[in-house]
Amino acid sequence: MNIVWEIIVSALVLFGSLFLLGAAVGIIRFPDTYCRMHALGKGSTMGIICLMLAAFIYFLWSGVDVCIQSLLALFFIAISSPIGGHMIAKAAYHYGVPLWKGSVRDDLLEDCEFISEDKAEF
Numbered sequence: 001m002n003i004v005w006e007i008i009v010s011a012l013v014l015f016g017s018l019f020l021l022g023a024a025v026g027i028i029r030f031p032d033t034y035c036r037m038h039a040l041g042k043g044s045t046m047g048i049i050c051l052m053l054a055a056f057i058y059f060l061w062s063g064v065d066v067c068i069q070s071l072l073a074l075f076f077i078a079i080s081s082p083i084g085g086h087m088i089a090k091a092a093y094h095y096g097v098p099l100w101k102g103s104v105r106d107d108l109l110e111d112c113e114f115i116s117e118d119k120a121e122f
Contacts, residue, residue, distance in 0.1 A: 001084070005061050007056060008057060009054045009057050012025075012050045012051070012057070014119040016054065019047035020043065020044060022039070023039050024043075026038075026043060027040055032097075032099060032100035033089070033092050034089055034099065035087050037088060041082055041084075041085030048081070048110075049074055053070075053074060055071035075113045093108060
């Protein structure tokens, strides 16, 4: 393997690890469920994408036939992780998990009141 590709793979592994570390610290340090979901959704997605891309490049230049599985894992995680995080946060909001009492603007409150008024008519 060429030294340039080894540096690229090492940099991707390092960046992926840093993104995953940031996601873990965000889960521990952020004040409410929604901030934690944001840290987890963004950080873990970017971290796994960097690690899968590093695995793809490494296996591509090593001559192993695993590189296609790395690309498929990268693709499915890149699509499903942000959508899953959004759905979990939306479900938490509709179940009434409280927002952080800091400087949070609740844009969905008006929409939910409008929906509850429509349901009351039926």
